[in-house]
Amino acid sequence: MRIREIHLTPVAFRDPPLLNASGIHEPWALRTIVEVVTDDGLSGLGETYGDRSHLERLRAAAPALIGVEVHAHHAQYAAVAATVGGDVFVDQHGLTGAGSNQKTVDAVFSPFEVACLDIRGKAAGLRVADLLGGPVREAVPYSAYLFYKWAGHPGEDEDRFGAALDPEGIAAQARLFVEEYGFGSIKLKGGVLPPDEEIEAVHALREAFPDLPLRIDPNAAWTPETSIRVGRALEGVLEYLEDPAPEIEGMARVAPEVPMKLATNMCVVTHAHLPPALARGAIGVLLTDHHYWGGLLRSTQVAALCETFGLELSMHSNTHLGISLAAMTHLAAAVPNLNHACDTHTPWQQGQDVVVPGALRFVEGAVPLPQAPGLGVELDRDALGALHENYLRCGVERRDDTAYMRRFDPTFQPKRAHW
Ligand code: GKR
Numbered sequence: 042m043r044i045r046e047i048h049l050t051p052v053a054f055r056d057p058p059l060l061n062a063s064g065i066h067e068p069w070a071l072r073t074i075v076e077v078v079t080d081d082g083l084s085g086l087g088e089t090y091g092d093r094s095h096l097e098r099l100r101a102a103a104p105a106l107i108g109v110e111v112h113a114h115h116a117q118y119a120a121v122a123a124t125v126g127g128d129v130f131v132d133q134h135g136l137t138g139a140g141s142n143q144k145t146v147d148a149v150f151s152p153f154e155v156a157c158l159d160i161r162g163k164a165a166g167l168r169v170a171d172l173l174g175g176p177v178r179e180a181v182p183y184s185a186y187l188f189y190k191w192a193g194h195p196g197e198d199e200d201r202f203g204a205a206l207d208p209e210g211i212a213a214q215a216r217l218f219v220e221e222y223g224f225g226s227i228k229l230k231g232g233v234l235p236p237d238e239e240i241e242a243v244h245a246l247r248e249a250f251p252d253l254p255l256r257i258d259p260n261a262a263w264t265p266e267t268s269i270r271v272g273r274a275l276e277g278v279l280e281y282l283e284d285p286a287p288e289i290e291g292m293a294r295v296a297p298e299v300p301m302k303l304a305t306n307m308c309v310v311t312h313a314h315l316p317p318a319l320a321r322g323a324i325g326v327l328l329t330d331h332h333y334w335g336g337l338l339r340s341t342q343v344a345a346l347c348e349t350f351g352l353e354l355s356m357h358s359n360t361h362l363g364i365s366l367a368a369m370t371h372l373a374a375a376v377p378n379l380n381h382a383c384d385t386h387t388p389w390q391q392g393q394d395v396v397v398p399g400a401l402r403f404v405e406g407a408v409p410l411p412q413a414p415g416l417g418v419e420l421d422r423d424a425l426g427a428l429h430e431n432y433l434r435c436g437v438e439r440r441d442d443t444a445y446m447r448r449f450d451p452t453f454q455p456k457r458a459h460w
């Protein structure tokens with residue numbers, strides 16, 4: 042079964058004005074949908090970032106995969122790596138850590154690998170989770186992912202979530218998410234307001250939800266000193282503290298001084314970061330993400346490394362659609378040492394998608410593993426066409442939360458170790 046065709050379709054969909062340490066989400070979020078077709082007519086799906094530079098790398102890599110055997114994981118990886126050369130991926134929003142050549146190869150390879158696993162599952166009549174070692178859970182728990190936000194994008198009506206700019210607003214957002222999705226844990230995206238206000242918001246969440254695990258993630262907006270102060274103020278309240286301070290160095294200074302484990306999707310984002318982070322005791326939890334850890338099989342290897350070295354495992358998310366949610370769910374279902382509910386941005390997309398509705402749903406905060414072979418999701422070609430039209434019309438070519446924020450506040454600076 043060899044790869045005969047690859048189709049790459051950039052898409053855009055509406056995104057609410059969610060605040061973070063880098064600025065604010067633009068009205069349009071971008072993704073690239075990958076379809077791989079084999080010589081015997083089977084097709085598989087992948088989903089990845091939609092920024093122009095990434096799309097160009099995908100376009101350069103796709104021809105190198107034509108004719109390669111769909112089972113030949115290592116040959117596919119080598120073919121993609123050769124097209125990437127010495128290139129380095131740097132995210133434009135600054136929220137997924139440093140770029141490196143390894144991370145670039147892994148990010149470009151990932152959606153092709155997911156699509157090939159989708160095909161392999163369909164060919165064998167097995168789910169992707171079966172190909173990854175078999176599911177150890179039939180439903181994957183996700184966490185409510187709260188954001189400080191404006192009521193609506195400037196110049197537009199208020200969206201259905203409304204504003205969340207204080208502890209009451211954050212608690213109300215949590216209630217909405219928990220009521221609608223049944224989430225059993227809560228994450229707050231911080232790094233937006235002064236740390237004491239964010240501490241208050243976490244306490245408001247604890248009061249409203251006495252039994253739910255809570256986390257806060259300021260994307261390295263705090264100095265190590267502030268991180269230690271916040272960590273101590275939230276003793277007994279957090280399941281983990283995510284990326285309080287920049288770099289392995291900053292996290293290593295905080296870790297021994299706070300009562301909870303530190304988690305990251307910023308200072309350990311590729312294999313080269315693991316030895317120094319482990320040697321320095323910088324983290325206790327790794328948020329894995331198959332989009333930049335080289336796909337699903339490689340992510341199971343990262344999970345095994347976490348087990349070997351005593352790290353707990355959670356899962357990172359960026360704004361995404363259903364193909365990614367399906368891939369995340371298969372991966373999380375097949376990883377025995379997943380210790381925490383995974384992140385997802387899904388509720389913010391309010392049903393916009395490129396997959397046929399029905400295969401993915403939330404039941405008590407968890408997504409039941411799709412049962413059909415492969416990823417278990419099917420492309421909705423009309424929806425794909427409509428979201429591609431959005432892409433052509435919206436004028437956004439790369440995610441840049443800082444530039445969008447500066448349209449409203451020209452003095453805005455990304456908040457790295459700001460407080
Ligand atoms: O969507 O603004 C966002 C998040 O801040 C995202 O980009 C981060 O990469 O969710 C991510 C995180 O946990 O750092």
Ligand code: MG
Pocket residue numbers: 258260283284305306307357
């Ligand atoms: Mg994070």
